[in-house]
Amino acid sequence: MTGEAVARGLFRRALRTVGAALALQWRGAPVLSAFSLTLTVCTGSVAATGGWLTKHLLDELAKGAAADSGRALALGVGAAAIAGTAMAVLNVTEYLVSAIRWRVTLAVERSLFGKVIELEGLKYFEDPAFHGRLKLAHEASQEAPYQLTELVQTLLRSTVMVGTLSAVVLTVAPAMALLLLLAGGVGLTAQLVRSRWGAELSRTLVQTYRWRGFYSSLLVDVRAAKEIRLFGAGELLLDRMLAALLKASSQELNVARRGAVLQVGLSLLTAAVTVVGTFIVVRGAVAGRLAIGDVALFLSSVAGIQAAFNGVVMQLEGAGRSVLAFGSYLELLALPGREGAPLQPVPALRKGVELRDAWFRYDANGPWVLKGVNLFIPAGGSVGLVGVNGAGKSSLVKLLCRFYDLEKGQLLWDGVDVRELDPRALRLRLAVTFQDFMAYDFTAAENIGLGDVARFQDAARVRAVAKLAEMDDTLCALPSGYGTLLSRTLTDEEGGGTGGVSLSGGQWQRVALARSLMREDVDLLILDEPSSGLDAGAEYRIHQTLQRHGAGRARLLISHRLSTLRSAGLIAVLSDGQVVEQGTHDELMAAGGEYARLFCLQASGYQDERVAARATEDAA
Numbered sequence: 001m002t003g004e005a006v007a008r009g010l011f012r013r014a015l016r017t018v019g020a021a022l023a024l025q026w027r028g029a030p031v032l033s034a035f036s037l038t039l040t041v042c043t044g045s046v047a048a049t050g051g052w053l054t055k056h057l058l059d060e061l062a063k064g065a066a067a068d069s070g071r072a073l074a075l076g077v078g079a080a081a082i083a084g085t086a087m088a089v090l091n092v093t094e095y096l097v098s099a100i101r102w103r104v105t106l107a108v109e110r111s112l113f114g115k116v117i118e119l120e121g122l123k124y125f126e127d128p129a130f131h132g133r134l135k136l137a138h139e140a141s142q143e144a145p146y147q148l149t150e151l152v153q154t155l156l157r158s159t160v161m162v163g164t165l166s167a168v169v170l171t172v173a174p175a176m177a178l179l180l181l182l183a184g185g186v187g188l189t190a191q192l193v194r195s196r197w198g199a200e201l202s203r204t205l206v207q208t209y210r211w212r213g214f215y216s217s218l219l220v221d222v223r224a225a226k227e228i229r230l231f232g233a234g235e236l237l238l239d240r241m242l243a244a245l246l247k248a249s250s251q252e253l254n255v256a257r258r259g260a261v262l263q264v265g266l267s268l269l270t271a272a273v274t275v276v277g278t279f280i281v282v283r284g285a286v287a288g289r290l291a292i293g294d295v296a297l298f299l300s301s302v303a304g305i306q307a308a309f310n311g312v313v314m315q316l317e318g319a320g321r322s323v324l325a326f327g328s329y330l331e332l333l334a335l336p337g338r339e340g341a342p343l344q345p346v347p348a349l350r351k352g353v354e355l356r357d358a359w360f361r362y363d364a365n366g367p368w369v370l371k372g373v374n375l376f377i378p379a380g381g382s383v384g385l386v387g388v389n390g391a392g393k394s395s396l397v398k399l400l401c402r403f404y405d406l407e408k409g410q411l412l413w414d415g416v417d418v419r420e421l422d423p424r425a426l427r428l429r430l431a432v433t434f435q436d437f438m439a440y441d442f443t444a445a446e447n448i449g450l451g452d453v454a455r456f457q458d459a460a461r462v463r464a465v466a467k468l469a470e471m472d473d474t475l476c477a478l479p480s481g482y483g484t485l486l487s488r489t490l491t492d493e494e495g496g497g498t499g500g501v502s503l504s505g506g507q508w509q510r511v512a513l514a515r516s517l518m519r520e521d522v523d524l525l526i527l528d529e530p531s532s533g534l535d536a537g538a539e540y541r542i543h544q545t546l547q548r549h550g551a552g553r554a555r556l557l558i559s560h561r562l563s564t565l566r567s568a569g570l571i572a573v574l575s576d577g578q579v580v581e582q583g584t585h586d587e588l589m590a591a592g593g594e595y596a597r598l599f600c601l602q603a604s605g606y607q608d609e610r611v612a613a614r615a616t617e618d619a620a
Ligand SMILES: Nc1ncnc2c1ncn2[C@@H]1O[C@H](COP(=O)(O)OP(=O)(O)OP(=O)(O)O)[C@@H](O)[C@H]1O
Pocket: 126, 362, 369, 387, 388, 389, 390, 391, 392, 393, 394, 395, 396, 435
């Protein structure tokens, strides 16, 4: 493609983007936009009208004693009234613009984050390019639509202004009108080039700015604060943050320098045109060809035309970045969401969930994580999953939640491939405690209620599951009970309430467990290391409770403490992406394979003659 074709393509895309921004504004605030547009056109013609009245006033005054005082007064009052009213109209326009701006911001945020929550699976969230686009698109919600509509309004106002003022100059010095328009045209073209530089720079630096943001948020992150202080890593992180900033600033300054050179050239060109014009007009006045009012009219018109061009130039400065940001926003909205052919609803599980010759990897070129896994989790039955770190256990959980799809093989829900099922409906049939569970800066009740959005406010249900997770007493004892905000960094939005309360690691884990128990009508309960942070007594009791609570549901339990899996109906050992053994605890111990080896290894850690003596005493 030739450079010209590329430029044409870019220009067309920019026009489409600006059009979409205007359409968004129009849809968000049609009445305000129409009003603001009308006022914009009016203010655009004020300068020429005021200039015209002033010219006639000066010409009248220049007549001296022969002047018509009534006419002069009317012209003077008229010019002053127009200037005063124009100011008031500008103030109204400013208010309208900010009202429109808020409506547009709301509309953009609603659609942008509405799309984000619609995105199925996790692949977008693990893609740096997606985050880069999201960052730019989020900027769009702050400034871009507003800047683009502001640009169009300024363009409109300036076109009216330049048009009317040029007509005025045409009557005084026709050649000058042409020269002024030419200089303005050159200025605008140059500014478009600058604007494109800015857009290209934004695209290039998006990841650098993301790194800078990452380091700066890490430096104030309450969870990171412990390790950063312990390791004395603050300086290192600060250096990295500043290095990112330095890289960005040197490139920003480079573009700013080139822009400044261009701008200085343009200013000199404009000054030269003005000097030439003034020379011609003043000479005309001295020679008696032009009246004093003509000189005043010319000078004010030239200033007006230049101000109009400057207004557009200033708007164009950030336009490239705004077009890019708004373009990213439009691209994100175009990502596939929940639309498309309706998927089958998910029936209650009757037989079981099956992985059949399941092959999976996170990246098309990455290593296989699952290599032909076969596993059946029967409805109402329990399966324990065992394996060393990195064996693929949590990946299997994420597949069951349909955060990813298999590359080869099948995941079957009662014999139906899950790809044929609605993922959201499927997830409603699951209760899952993730290994890397979340600790939300919400109240205790909200932290738990979130597990079943339909019963978010159901205090009785929240309390019931907190009891199952043995957290009721602890939460009741908090300063505001279940209403206590569990955050060390936030207070409620009014700035009151009790903040600064947090839980211990094991308590947070119990809250996460309670959250996953909120949904009652589920078929598959998945617990990925649900008790790793619990003390031994609590672990034992909670497992008994979960056995009772999970009865009648399919259960997949993952734990490195093999003793907690002993009672599972089936235990599968995952190794190097494959199920290498499966059976009951007794069968696997008898087989003397990997499970038996791991179990004996753990049990040997507890070998102590006092343990045996205590057990005998307890038995007696
Ligand atoms: N989001 C991801 N993107 C790319 N690779 C990943 C991702 N998550 C996990 N992996 C890789 O997949 C492999 C299996 O990880 P997984 O978390 O499933 O193991 P695990 O058996 O649950 O381990 P652990 O016992 O430590 O929790 C690992 O090699 C890991 O590096």
